[in-house]
Amino acid sequence: MPRENWQKGKMKKKTLLVLVVALVASTMIFASGDKEKKSGSVSSYKIGFIGPLTGDNANYGVMSRDAAIIAIDEVNAAGGINGTPVEFIAEDSEGTVEKGLSAIEKLAESDKIISLVGPVFTGPTFAVGDRCQNQGIPLITGSATHADITNIGDMIFRTVVSDGLQGEVAGHYFYEVLGYRNLAVLYAKNDYSQGLYKSMSTAFESLGGKIVDAETCMIGDKDFKTQLTKIKQLKPDAIYIPDYTVEMAQILEQAANLEVGAPFLSCDGFSNPVIFDLAGEYTDGVVYIAPAQVLKSEAYDKFVAKYQAAYGISPDSFATNVYDATKIEIEALKRCVAKGTVTRAAMRDEIAATKNYVGVGGLINFAENGDLIAYQGVYKVKGITPEYLGAFKVVDGKIQQVK
Amino acid sequence: MGSISEFFQHLMNGLTLGGIYALIALGYTMVYGILKFINFAHGDILMFGAYIGLFVFNFLRGDSPLGTWTFISFFIAMLISMIVTGALGVAIERIAYKPLRKASRLAPLLSAIGVSFILSNGAAWMWGTQSRKLEYPFDNAPFTVGGVVITPHQVMILIVSLIMMLALIIFVNNTRMGKAMRAVSLDQDTSRLMGINVNSVISLTFAIGSALAASGGMLIALDFKVYPSMGMMIGLKAFVAAVVGGIGNIGGAMLGGILLGLLETFGVAILGIPPAMKDTISFGILILVLLVKPEGLLGKAVREKV
Numbered sequence: 006m007p008r009e010n011w012q013k014g015k016m017k018k019k020t021l022l023v024l025v026v027a028l029v030a031s032t033m034i035f036a037s038g039d040k041e042k043k044s045g046s047v048s049s050y051k052i053g054f055i056g057p058l059t060g061d062n063a064n065y066g067v068m069s070r071d072a073a074i075i076a077i078d079e080v081n082a083a084g085g086i087n088g089t090p091v092e093f094i095a096e097d098s099e100g101t102v103e104k105g106l107s108a109i110e111k112l113a114e115s116d117k118i119i120s121l122v123g124p125v126f127t128g129p130t131f132a133v134g135d136r137c138q139n140q141g142i143p144l145i146t147g148s149a150t151h152a153d154i155t156n157i158g159d160m161i162f163r164t165v166v167s168d169g170l171q172g173e174v175a176g177h178y179f180y181e182v183l184g185y186r187n188l189a190v191l192y193a194k195n196d197y198s199q200g201l202y203k204s205m206s207t208a209f210e211s212l213g214g215k216i217v218d219a220e221t222c223m224i225g226d227k228d229f230k231t232q233l234t235k236i237k238q239l240k241p242d243a244i245y246i247p248d249y250t251v252e253m254a255q256i257l258e259q260a261a262n263l264e265v266g267a268p269f270l271s272c273d274g275f276s277n278p279v280i281f282d283l284a285g286e287y288t289d290g291v292v293y294i295a296p297a298q299v300l301k302s303e304a305y306d307k308f309v310a311k312y313q314a315a316y317g318i319s320p321d322s323f324a325t326n327v328y329d330a331t332k333i334e335i336e337a338l339k340r341c342v343a344k345g346t347v348t349r350a351a352m353r354d355e356i357a358a359t360k361n362y363v364g365v366g367g368l369i370n371f372a373e374n375g376d377l378i379a380y381q382g383v384y385k386v387k388g389i390t391p392e393y394l395g396a397f398k399v400v401d402g403k404i405q406q407v408k
Numbered sequence: 409m410g411s412i413s414e415f416f417q418h419l420m421n422g423l424t425l426g427g428i429y430a431l432i433a434l435g436y437t438m439v440y441g442i443l444k445f446i447n448f449a450h451g452d453i454l455m456f457g458a459y460i461g462l463f464v465f466n467f468l469r470g471d472s473p474l475g476t477w478t479f480i481s482f483f484i485a486m487l488i489s490m491i492v493t494g495a496l497g498v499a500i501e502r503i504a505y506k507p508l509r510k511a512s513r514l515a516p517l518l519s520a521i522g523v524s525f526i527l528s529n530g531a532a533w534m535w536g537t538q539s540r541k542l543e544y545p546f547d548n549a550p551f552t553v554g555g556v557v558i559t560p561h562q563v564m565i566l567i568v569s570l571i572m573m574l575a576l577i578i579f580v581n582n583t584r585m586g587k588a589m590r591a592v593s594l595d596q597d598t599s600r601l602m603g604i605n606v607n608s609v610i611s612l613t614f615a616i617g618s619a620l621a622a623s624g625g626m627l628i629a630l631d632f633k634v635y636p637s638m639g640m641m642i643g644l645k646a647f648v649a650a651v652v653g654g655i656g657n658i659g660g661a662m663l664g665g666i667l668l669g670l671l672e673t674f675g676v677a678i679l680g681i682p683p684a685m686k687d688t689i690s691f692g693i694l695i696l697v698l699l700v701k702p703e704g705l706l707g708k709a710v711r712e713k714v
């Protein structure tokens with residue numbers, strides 16, 4: 006390299022260094038300015054949302070986001086909190102961990118949200134939850150059901166029942182009430198599906214039942230004939246499919262085409278009405294465990310009416326849970342504003358302090374670890390309409406109907 | 409693996425899967441035979457065909473119940489979809505590939521990847537990302553033959569793909585245009601000197617390949633639903649099938665497709681490969697073939713290239 010160029014290079018390095026120093030200094034100035042702003046008045050309070058808004062599973066995310074928007078609109082229509090509006094910022098995760106992480110990055114650093122609703126799916130919630138815990142952002146998910154979600158830390162709450170409970174009730178219900186002894190499982194290789202399979206089979210086997218075959222698939226698979234052909238040969242009493250709608254629709258149809266014969270059992274993913282569009286009459290007879298139906302409350306009816314008026318369809322359990330999660334955050338925010346300390350830490354404490362909140366999904370109280378204190382509902386599809394069989398919980402190793 | 413009937417059940421599942429791979433692989437192999445270029449937008453052309461078929465079928469069928477009209481309208485929809493998609497294929501070739509014919513070999517390949525994204529994103533934008541159901545045009549109640557459960561849909565896949573493949577072979581071997589295609593695949597410049605209109609032969613190749621993809625797309629859609637990314641994985645698999653059979657070789661594409669369908673099914677069923685790894689079977693075979701016999705299974709045995 007000629008000497009001149011070398012010197013030029015050195016010069017460039019120097020200018021670069023100056024630039025970097027200037028940049029660092031400027032961010033420090035901006036950062037400190039930001040801190041000052043926090044104690045002063047703000048133009049709006051920001052609540053973030055993360056969920057799959059595009060892609061195959063967008064139906065879950067869009068319904069959830071739309072429900073949250075209703076809650077936000079309600080508070081803003083009433084003049085916000087002491088005149089300050091609540092801003093809602095929804096980010097798309099496409100149901101993936103990578104997109105979820107870049108979404109929380111944006112929400113935390115550039116939007117500076119005070120709290121988060123979502124993510125919708127378990128996998129992204131693990132990743133985003135970790136980030137929220139480290140940065141001290143309180144999070145309420147309305148649908149991430151994996152048993153270990155709330156073990157991330159004290160920033161994590163949920164308005165949906167943990168899989169630990171869903172799986173436990175499922176295992177007991179299948180064994181004790183339905184009388185099944187040999188089950189086959191076809192679950193997807195992701196946290197949600199695997200978590201449900203584990204907690205269900207643990208309960209089922211502890212009672213003396215047998216899992217004759219546990220087949221796996223991937224989210225996005227379309228062809229399940231190989232797995233179903235194998236399961237068919239083993240003649241199980243029933244087949245448990247803790248998956249998502251698109252996959253379950255494929256499984257039900259292909260099972261009918263292969264004349265598998267055994268009845269199907271499922272999970273809260275089945276409560277999404279899209280399954281009945283995709284799988285039609287093949288859903289007949291499916292029994293699934295999902296959040297218990299709300300005793301027809303005024304709040305529930307009002308929410309359903311509002312949701313139908315706004316979007317033309319009925320909300321699913323994801324939507325009701327997210328609506329409650331958003332409302333709880335708004336209520337906590339109100340209390341923060343009243344007390345004069347609007348910080349993420351104060352938000353967290355106010356969310357934890359929620360007592361006997363009457364949500365559209367029922368009475369909400371958080372356990373010490375942030376889990377929802379609840380029981381489970383059992384549903385059976387007749388034709389293409391789910392029928393509610395009642396609410397159940399497990400007490401001292403025995404299933405009990407909640408009256 | 410349990411009983412003998414289970415074996416035949418897997419065989420049936422594998423054959424129908426392979427039939428579809430073969431049908432789509434033909435499009436790759438024909439274009440490669442003529443232009444020595446992989447049309448990576450082929451899977452998305454298939455998706456486009458499935459959407460067109462879905463719309464036309466729903467429009468023609470209206471509210472009519474299962475019956476003769478529904479059955480006929482499905483095939484009318486397939487025909488219209490094949491024509492429209494064939495035209496789309498020709499248009500894509502004219503706009504995105506033809507200007508690059510003299511450029512380096514990488515350029516049309518990149519252009520094809522671009523077209524692939526435009527098609528799948530365009531479909532997502534126009535029609536949304538949710539899966540749509542293409543209804544069976546007949547009662548798809550399965551029947552049992554010797555312990556093997558077969559659906560009318562599977563029978564249709566086998567019959568339609570067989571008819572399409574036979575028609576293609578007859579066309580290529582026994583018509584003037586087919587002869588022209590074979591000539592162009594051997595040597596473009598000499599063909600031009602012989603008075604063959606090379607451009608129209610290339611257009612025809614794209615039209616036929618895309619039309620076959622459209623019919624394949626509709627056959628898959630009955631089982632797998634219609635959605636913007638539906639062509640991605642199946643397109644890659646068909647590409648693998650074309651390479652495994654010997655790219656540029658029509659018989660090879662059929663063999664490769666059927667082989668791939670069977671290997672995927674039996675790999676999981678007999679060898680116990682986890683279903684999550686199913687897609688790796690195809691690509692593992694691709695690597696193996698490229699290492700051991702890069703020209704593909706039928707690559708050298710048959711000289712006839714189209």
